[in-house]
Amino acid sequence: SFSRGGGRSTCSFPMMQTQALAAFLVLAIGSASAFAPVLAPSGVLSKAKSPISPAAGTNVLAAARLPLRAGRSMSASAASSLQMKDTTKIAVGLVGTGVVGGELFKQFDATKAKLLKDDGVELVVAAVATVRDGKPWMLCDAKGLDVKAYEAAVKDDSKGEDSDLKKMAEFCKGAAPNAAMLDCTAAEAVSDMYLTWLEMGVHVCTPNKKVGSGDLKRYKACKAAMEKTGAQWGYETTVGAGLPIIGTLKTDLLATGDVPKKIEGIFSGTLSYIFNTYKPGMAFSEVIEDAKNKGFTEPDPRDDLSGTDVQRKVVIVARECGLDVEMKDVPVDSLVPAALRDWTPPEGAKVADAFINEMKAFDAEKEKQIKAAMDKDMCLRYVGVVDLEAKKASVTLAEYPNTHPFAGTQWADNIVAFNTERYVPQPLVVQGPGAGAAVTAAGVYADVIRIAKSC
Amino acid sequence: SFSRGGGRSTCSFPMMQTQALAAFLVLAIGSASAFAPVLAPSGVLSKAKSPISPAAGTNVLAAARLPLRAGRSMSASAASSLQMKDTTKIAVGLVGTGVVGGELFKQFDATKAKLLKDDGVELVVAAVATVRDGKPWMLCDAKGLDVKAYEAAVKDDSKGEDSDLKKMAEFCKGAAPNAAMLDCTAAEAVSDMYLTWLEMGVHVCTPNKKVGSGDLKRYKACKAAMEKTGAQWGYETTVGAGLPIIGTLKTDLLATGDVPKKIEGIFSGTLSYIFNTYKPGMAFSEVIEDAKNKGFTEPDPRDDLSGTDVQRKVVIVARECGLDVEMKDVPVDSLVPAALRDWTPPEGAKVADAFINEMKAFDAEKEKQIKAAMDKDMCLRYVGVVDLEAKKASVTLAEYPNTHPFAGTQWADNIVAFNTERYVPQPLVVQGPGAGAAVTAAGVYADVIRIAKSC
Known part of the structure; x- marks a missing residue:
């Protein structure tokens, strides 16, 4: 289902999702959005070459056969002795690059080298979705994106493709043994994807309260999917932003x-x-x-x-x-x-x-x-x-x-x-x-770290 | 080095440790001990049959060849599809059964079935060390101990053996793919074991502040050992007991x-x-x-x-x-x-x-x-x-x-x-x-859970 090398992305974007996703940047994440204006990226939507290299494609196939959480143990099993500290690779898909998503992206750039060194977590931003020229758009790169590369691509008509939140999650899953989708929007259409993602074994981290407080049946279906696939859902920031509330309640x-x-x-x-x-x-x-x-x-x-x-x-x-x-x-x-x-x-x-x-x-x-x-x-x-x-x-x-x-x-x-x-x-x-872009983004980041460390 | 079946434990307890360990139950864990009198178990010290079964012995050998953290992935690799939630088994050795250790043991008994069901963590109390009749004593059982079995054994001259904190950690390591030593004492002699344990790849959880605040060289050696073996050291309760302080600072x-x-x-x-x-x-x-x-x-x-x-x-x-x-x-x-x-x-x-x-x-x-x-x-x-x-x-x-x-x-x-x-x-x-037996014990327990989930 992935295009490779010089191939083109051909997936069609369901109309219902398109309309809802066009509201991506109406990012009313709790009171967070009240503290700063929303930044919309500029640029024009276009079809684009998929950035997946043949090597990354191989990775997709190899990873697909592995049970969840086996990514780290693979390297551990390969070690010849007990004296080793292994690394966990996690590919994240960032949905929404507004107040919180934009700040989170910057925090990743500023700290991911240190995170690998100190905590053994290799974090790769494999995909970013936003709204470009009024249309949902995404940019995927298994080698990983930084803010600079993303911002250049937003302005470049030949880069990226129509956004597809399932395909985006599949891409992240192919890019590393562990994958997480980070919903930094307040969009209902993104909330509607959690169940799909969790059923795929893709983790979800978000400050979006819609699923946590929405329809109980959908909430329970998400919890059941987590139980089944072992995928985790980090929602520490849905209550008190960066304050340790959900984790304290749940674990401590x-x-x-x-x-x-x-x-x-x-x-x-x-x-x-x-x-x-x-x-x-x-x-x-x-x-x-x-x-x-x-x-x-x-x-x-x-x-x-x-x-x-x-x-x-x-x-x-x-x-x-x-x-x-x-x-x-x-x-x-x-x-x-x-x-x-x-x-x-x-x-x-x-x-x-x-x-x-x-x-x-x-x-x-x-x-x-x-x-x-x-x-x-x-x-x-x-x-x-x-x-x-x-x-x-x-x-x-x-x-x-x-x-x-x-x-x-x-x-x-x-x-x-x-x-x-x-x-x-x-x-x-x-x-x-209990609000603000920096602490909310950091709270989502901490969720990602906790999940990566448990993979 | 383990006695099996009808064999007897023959290890000798170093004199220096014996003396220091005799002070096990002077459990001045921060202000915690100020809130309740210390309970000393009764009973008489004696040599005893080792409780390790031949099957558990096999487990010891098998596990010794595995790299750290591979315990969970082993079962994960054996699964035929991605649709599974795996279980992490962790064997803990409880050192000190005073105010905090005693409470922790009770909390394990009360909640371990729920922990397995809800969080996929199988917690086994594989060994308990205390002072019996003035002498350091330990009881090991790879099948797992509960408070009742432990209390009966303390009173039974034929049960348990002289305490040996290295042997105890080795025993725990043999009992499950992941092992943790829980130091619920304030004894310097127990603090002195952290480096050995961490170098063995055995996790350490403790409210004992001696290593965290003691000699910087020993502290750094422990951190280096963690880096090398991937073993973790949980010391959330050394500051503010059950309040989320260290974890908030470190991760969030x-x-x-x-x-x-x-x-x-x-x-x-x-x-x-x-x-x-x-x-x-x-x-x-x-x-x-x-x-x-x-x-x-x-x-x-x-x-x-x-x-x-x-x-x-x-x-x-x-x-x-x-x-x-x-x-x-x-x-x-x-x-x-x-x-x-x-x-x-x-x-x-x-x-x-x-x-x-x-x-x-x-x-x-x-x-x-x-x-x-x-x-x-x-x-x-x-x-x-x-x-x-x-x-x-x-x-x-x-x-x-x-x-x-x-x-x-x-x-x-x-x-x-x-x-x-x-x-x-x-x-x-x-x-x-920031003190008290219940919240301090629960804080140590939360450290164990976090570590088990990251194994």
């Missing part, structure tokens, strides 16, 4: 037999900033404006204030603990007044500015709420709660005593408290920036 | 190319409790007494107040960041007044009580210090600091603003703040109970 707590009782946290950097700033005497609408001016909000602030992003994270954490929940099972205190949920801005007006203007009518109501809390030495915090004892999850605007760790958050901190059987009388708490 | 930050600028934290549960409690108007000596009554202090409170335990943790963190430091390079603000450093209690007096009595003379001086801080809206915190920009590490009693995360610690919380290039403007912070 659950795998060793600890029993979580309640996991609660401030999971939105935007809402963290808003409530860390908001004090009696301020207008709530002005605080939203301040957050907007600092680049913390989505283009439509309702996307933050609705709580849906927090709800997604709560679903992911709840499922990790074994609760079979769907989004609809998690009640959410929306901060968007009912009257403004279906509101549309006047023609020509910027949605953020117009919305903030409408919010002024609700300032008095919010002022009452924050004053009531402050009068009791409490503060307002927007939290997601997974209550394992009640087997319930929720997203609420709640009052916390000023001595509570949640009261001490600053700037746009995320914070998660794990209340478990073993962590007594104090919970295990992880706190820090 | 350093491996992905982040650059730490300053890592600082409250690394002692005992000193955390003391300064979380101490307020102007209180006598410092009374706060120490309170900590002693709650079981937070070592038998001699000077072991906590000297700061040596914090100094060890700072050395471990600094080395992880690439600083070649020894204990002597880290200046420490000791809380033990100079006059009491070489003081010995009057005959017949309990050291803790007598020391607390002597400390009364210094209450006025400490009162002045805490009042000066409070007058500036600051609090006193006993912190370890690794300053990567200045390439210096230190342990100090410092003032922090009441709005600082360190001011918000409660009870005996540990807290570590990672100030790095990527985590801006806020640091990544991990906080929670």
Whole structure:
């Protein structure tokens, strides 16, 4: 199924996917995208020579006959003595080169030599997919791509080919004994590929929350595929970006037999900033404006204030603990007044500015709420709660005593408290920036490293 | 070198090791041992039939010829298709069955069936070493031991044999394709074995800080042995017990190319409790007494107040960041007044009580210090600091603003703040109970799981 040497890629791109993929660069990865503009590569789409060399083709065939994870052991078996440290080669396919994907690509370039030397992981960026001139496009090279080669190719009509996410995964699988697809988009069409990839034995790493919090049947199918093929799915960055939350829960707590009782946290950097700033005497609408001016909000602030992003994270954490929940099972205190949920801005007006203007009518109501809390030495915090004892999850605007760790958050901190059987009388708490391109990309990278080391 | 069938163990135990190992159960693992009394097993030492079956003996020979990490791949290669999830078998040797070791053994029993099912890790406790009737003793069984079988054997004169930590590691290595020695003691003689074990290709997991913070040459020899054989050394619990600190630093930050600028934290549960409690108007000596009554202090409170335990943790963190430091390079603000450093209690007096009595003379001086801080809206915190920009590490009693995360610690919380290039403007912070048998044992267990998954 691969073109070789001077051959041309002939695969057809299904129409449904094409349309959805055209939205690749609308990269609303959590609040991450709120922190920097999305960078779209320039260039014109064209058919191109496949970069797979005959030698790489041989590799494809050889690797296809190997069971998963055997890549490293092959070289180990070839060693004549016990005194050796082996190397794991992993080929990654980077889907999306926007805020997070672009940063991740740079981090790879800056560190892959050190990673090979220090950790024995040979990381090869075998394929990159993006949108070029409005169309999904990909560039494959089994020898490996760096940012410079990629950027030159984007501008070169003779390079690359129409994007095909299954073919891309197959290519990565052929390029090394271990392969991982890195979804740095928020696109539903990419989410829809996880099951296919995992069934192929290709690992998946992503900050995209759509599969983790989406349809339970699809989620379970992915978990079943992992069980069957041994492929892994790294989604540490779907909750708290680069903060160690999922790994702590999964390995340090659950795998060793600890029993979580309640996991609660401030999971939105935007809402963290808003409530860390908001004090009696301020207008709530002005605080939203301040957050907007600092680049913390989505283009439509309702996307933050609705709580849906927090709800997604709560679903992911709840499922990790074994609760079979769907989004609809998690009640959410929306901060968007009912009257403004279906509101549309006047023609020509910027949605953020117009919305903030409408919010002024609700300032008095919010002022009452924050004053009531402050009068009791409490503060307002927007939290997601997974209550394992009640087997319930929720997203609420709640009052916390000023001595509570949640009261001490600053700037746009995320914070998660794990209340478990073993962590007594104090919970295990992880706190820090839960969004931003650098830490999110690094979190995806750490997932890739953990997976490579376990191959 | 192994006795089989009805044979008898004939190995002689070196005298130097015997003496040091007799102190096995003086398990001062950080502050952990301060939280519960040490449980010594009863029973009488005797020579015993070796529990190794002929079948296990064959396994010993077969495994010895395999390169490290090939255990899993062997079964993987035998599979006929890609559609499989393989199992990793790891044999562990538990050294020390006191507070942490005993708890770890129980956690294994409670969870190993689930671990095999969920994570594909088959964990076998192939050997346990302890002190029986004042002498180092070990029990080996390639089929695997549980707490019940071990406890029965301790009481049975015909079971087990003189302990030999090299032989024990060899036994574990023969019992499964992957082996790990778990040092749950604070004994120097056990620390001295790490290099031997790692050179044998046997992994090491431990909360014992002696090697991590001890002689730099020995530390580097261990790292070089790991490089050579691929054996891993898990020491997550040497800093902050079950809190994810070393792993976060090593994989999430350093491996992905982040650059730490300053890592600082409250690394002692005992000193955390003391300064979380101490307020102007209180006598410092009374706060120490309170900590002693709650079981937070070592038998001699000077072991906590000297700061040596914090100094060890700072050395471990600094080395992880690439600083070649020894204990002597880290200046420490000791809380033990100079006059009491070489003081010995009057005959017949309990050291803790007598020391607390002597400390009364210094209450006025400490009162002045805490009042000066409070007058500036600051609090006193006993912190370890690794300053990567200045390439210096230190342990100090410092003032922090009441709005600082360190001011918000409660009870005996540990807290570590990672100030790095990527985590801006806020640091990544991990906080929670940094001592205690359950979380420390679980932390060692998580190290074992991570290593097994990477085999």
